[in-house]
Amino acid sequence: MNRPVNDMQLKVLRWVADGADIDNPPNDTFKMSAGALRDRKLIKVSKSNGKWDATITEIGTYYLEHGRYPQTNRAPFNRRRNQLPKPRTAPSKSPKDPTAVTSKPEPTPTAPHKSPDVIDIPTQLRRPHKAVREIIDHKARLEVPKEQQQRALLILHALAQEAIRRDWIVTPNPSTFRRDPWTDRRTKVSPGADLFTIDAGDKPVAIRLRMRQKRVDHELTEKEIADKERYRWSFAPKYDFVQTERMRLEIRESSSNAYVIEDTVATQIEDKLTRAVEGIAAASVKERELVERRRQRDIEIAEERRRAEILRQHAERYGSWFDTLDQLRSDLAHHSELADTVDRLRHAVRLRGPDDEDFCALGEYLAWSERHLDASDPLRTIRLPHGERPDLSYEEWREWSRRNPRR
Incomplete structure (x- = not known):
């Protein structure tokens, strides 16, 4: 055997x-x-x-x-004639016999029509992918009862084979080894709940398979009851989570986003494995759409920055022309005050007359003041602003200046 x-x-x-x-x-x-x-x-x-x-x-x-030994069943050997025994057939009645009953050949049963979208679930693990082989070698990673492990492995094997058929990338999540420092024995350590990942092109998703859990009220243990009676307190949990008889397949895009397929009263995961494949493909489609939205948003931001930079340059050019005009206004106001001062100085010198002992000095000072007033006239040499003529309106420049005050 x-x-x-x-x-x-x-x-x-x-x-x-x-x-x-x-x-x-x-x-x-x-x-x-x-x-x-x-x-x-x-x-x-x-x-x-x-x-x-x-x-x-x-x-x-x-x-x-x-996954099994080859079949060795042989037909019984006829030692008398060194031949295989011929199967016995019922004696056929002659067609001339009136009692003979002609029976019509029974139609050969045809295979049921199968939808092309249905994924075949293998009955044996033949040439499993490396990701599934890692789980076979470390079945403790499967959070399912022992009698359900073979079924879980077949589901994972079918999912991995379908991913390979679609040219998707199946990446194992291998277990690690931990060596005991005293006995020098190596023990396998599970890398986590993720069994392996499947990438349909743009978004790898993690595959998890476990039994569905339900919440039940926690029943106090003897130790918890004794602690509660002795110390009048207890840190026992309020609820416990126990496994049910229904299996649960999770397609996790992230720690908070998962597509779940599980057994129901009428169907099993094997009947809905196509939905899992569609969920893996949808994750990549969603990722491509997200990347495209980000790309479009980056283009919009770049365009907004380009327009803002052009507006800033135009506003700075308008501000430069305005500063030049405002400086001319200030210079004209200062020159007007200076002209009034020279007029008053001229009137004062005229009132003192030639008999004043400082008349000559005051005359020289007045002459210098008049020459300075004439030479410092801002309108004689008007300073022009730099750059081209601004193409902003005053309202646009004032609005931009209000939003971007000078520091």
Whole structure:
């Protein structure tokens, strides 16, 4: 009788099929597992010149491809004639016999029509993807009961195969190893709830599979009851979350956004696996739309900045012309005050007359003042602003100045 192969032996069998690299063994007890595989005629083990080697057999290759041993059922052998026994047939009645009843051939049953969108669920794990193989080698990552593990693996296998058929990228989320410092034994550590990711082109999504949970009231344990009676307090939770009999498949785009498919009373996940594939594709479509919206928004922002820069340049040019005009106004006002001062000085010198002892000095000072007044006339040399003529209106410049005050 062919004995089943456990997970450790299956990993060694794959390692032998890949070439049995002795420098990179799958575990520390691979030779013990190889001996068990040899007894099942799945591999051949040899040792020549002190070098250990193993090769896979046809039965081992068949087991990896189909997940079971090849069928060995044979028909009984007829020793008398060294022939296989012929099947017995009922004696046929002659068509001339009036009692013969002619029966019409029964129509051959036709296969039911299957929608092209339905995803076939395999019955065996044949050549699973590396992402699914990681879960097979570490089934503790599946948050499902042991009797549901095979079903969960088949669902994940079908989903991964459909993704590969669509040329999507399936990325494993491998487990890590933790070595015990005392016993030097390695233990597998789960990387988290994400089993693997599927990328349909623009957005990788995480795949999770677990049993649906329901909330029930927490029942106090004996220790919690004793603590409550002794200390008059208890930190027991109010609710507990327990697994139900319904499986739940999650397509997670982020930590807060997930597309969920789960068993119901009438349907199972296998019947709705197409919706999971559509959800994976929709995630990439949504990501492309989001990227396009961001690109359009960046274009709009760049255009707004370009227009704002052009408006700033026009406003600064208007401000430069205005500052030049305002400076001319200030210079004219100052020159007007200076002319009034020179007139009053001239009147004062005229009132003192030639008999004043400072008449000569006052006359020279008045003459210099009149020359300075004539030379400092702003209208004699008008200073022009720099740049081209501004094309903003006064209202537009005043509005821009109000929104962008000078510091």
